[in-house]
Amino acid sequence: DAKTTQPTSMDCAEGRAANLPCNHSTISGNEYVYWYRQIHSQGPQYIIHGLKNNETNEMASLIITEDRKSSTLILPHATLRDTAVYYCIVRSPYPLGGTASKLTFGTGTRLQVTL
Amino acid sequence: DSGVTQTPKHLITATGQRVTLRCSPRSGDLSVYWYQQSLDQGLQFLIQYYNGEERAKGNILERFSAQQFPDLHSELNLSSLELGDSALYFCASSESTRALNYGYTFGSGTRLTVV
Numbered sequence: 642d643a644k645t646t647q648p649t650s651m652d653c654a655e656g657r658a659a660n661l662p663c664n665h666s667t668i669s670g671n672e673y674v675y676w677y678r679q680i681h682s683q684g685p686q687y688i689i690h691g692l693k694n695n696e697t698n699e700m701a702s703l704i705i706t707e708d709r710k711s712s713t714l715i716l717p718h719a720t721l722r723d724t725a726v727y728y729c730i731v732r733s734p735y736p737l738g739g740t741a742s743k744l745t746f747g748t749g750t751r752l753q754v755t756l
Numbered sequence: 757d758s759g760v761t762q763t764p765k766h767l768i769t770a771t772g773q774r775v776t777l778r779c780s781p782r783s784g785d786l787s788v789y790w791y792q793q794s795l796d797q798g799l800q801f802l803i804q805y806y807n808g809e810e811r812a813k814g815n816i817l818e819r820f821s822a823q824q825f826p827d828l829h830s831e832l833n834l835s836s837l838e839l840g841d842s843a844l845y846f847c848a849s850s851e852s853t854r855a856l857n858y859g860y861t862f863g864s865g866t867r868l869t870v871v
Contacts, residue, residue: 675859682867684758684846685799687859728799743789743812744848744860746799 645729650751653723659716661750663729666710671733674705675744676714678725685728685746688714719754726751759783760863762847768869774835777866781828781849787811788830789850789860790822794843805830837870844868 646664653659665674675690689696689703691712696703702715716723728749759782769775781788790802801814805824816822819837824830834841844867848860 677859679799682844682865684760684848684862684864685860686862690859743801743804743814745801746791748798 645731645747647727647729647747647750649748650753652753652755653716653719655720655754655756656718659719659723659752659754661714661716661727661729661752662711663714664711665729665731668709668731669733672731673733674703674709674712675730675732676701676703677728677730677744677746678723679728679749680722680725688727719752721754721756724752724754758861758863760847760849760861762845762863762866764866765864766867766869768871769837771837771839771870773837773870774833775837775868777832777834777845777847777868779830779832779847779849779863781830781847782861785849785851785861786828787850788824788828789848790816790830790832791846791848792843793846793865794840797843799846802832834868839870842868842870 673690673692676688677685679685689698689701691703705712726749728746730744761780763778786807789804792800802816803822804812808824819835822832844865846862846865848862850860
């Protein structure tokens with residue numbers, strides 16, 4: 642699975658959009674970009690995933706650059722409850738040679754939403 | 757409630773002892789994944805089971821073992837416990853090890869403290 646690079650931490654004012662970047666310059670053609678978040682020692686929570694098109698769901702939007710070497714997770718109106726560590730993960734959903742497509746977590750971005 | 761149930765929520769035990777952590781996956785999910793999260797290591801993948809069979813192994817110590825039962829619940833056994841085994845242990849489940857899945861569902865974790 643391709644490696645990802647994320648900023649260690651970010652701040653965002655409540656009500657503003659939070660834009661969390663992720664670099665994945667070695668991503669291969671069949672690898673998807675997944676985003677998870679972990680709120681203070683709770684189990685990680687799936688947010689969104691995509692291959693090359695921009696995606697939106699009730700939680701967030703995912704913008705993937707045309708060359709797919711980077712992406713941005715957008716929380717349109719951040720609230721205090723969005724304070725968490727956000728993980729960007731790149732992986733193939735289809736296992737090769739019997740190897741399961743496990744999720745490999747990096748260090749993530751610690752997002753602090755403030756009043 | 758994510759649908760993935762982990763018991764117990766907290767466990768305190770002495771060095772050298774053996775404990776068993778239990779995970780019931782979300783209804784219909786065949787894959788179970790175990791992760792360890794300690795303060796200085798982040799989320800580390802331990803092992804995956806699919807429909808009763810081991811499918812992938814990560815950095816799981818020889819003192820640790822796991823299994824998945826016919827009813828699909830899974831147990832993680834930790835033996836000869838050391839202080840360094842103190843961590844949060846998460847279980848996650850997903851629908852299939854092969855299909856494009858929309859993310860893992862994590863349980864709330866078991867906090868193990870070895871004293």
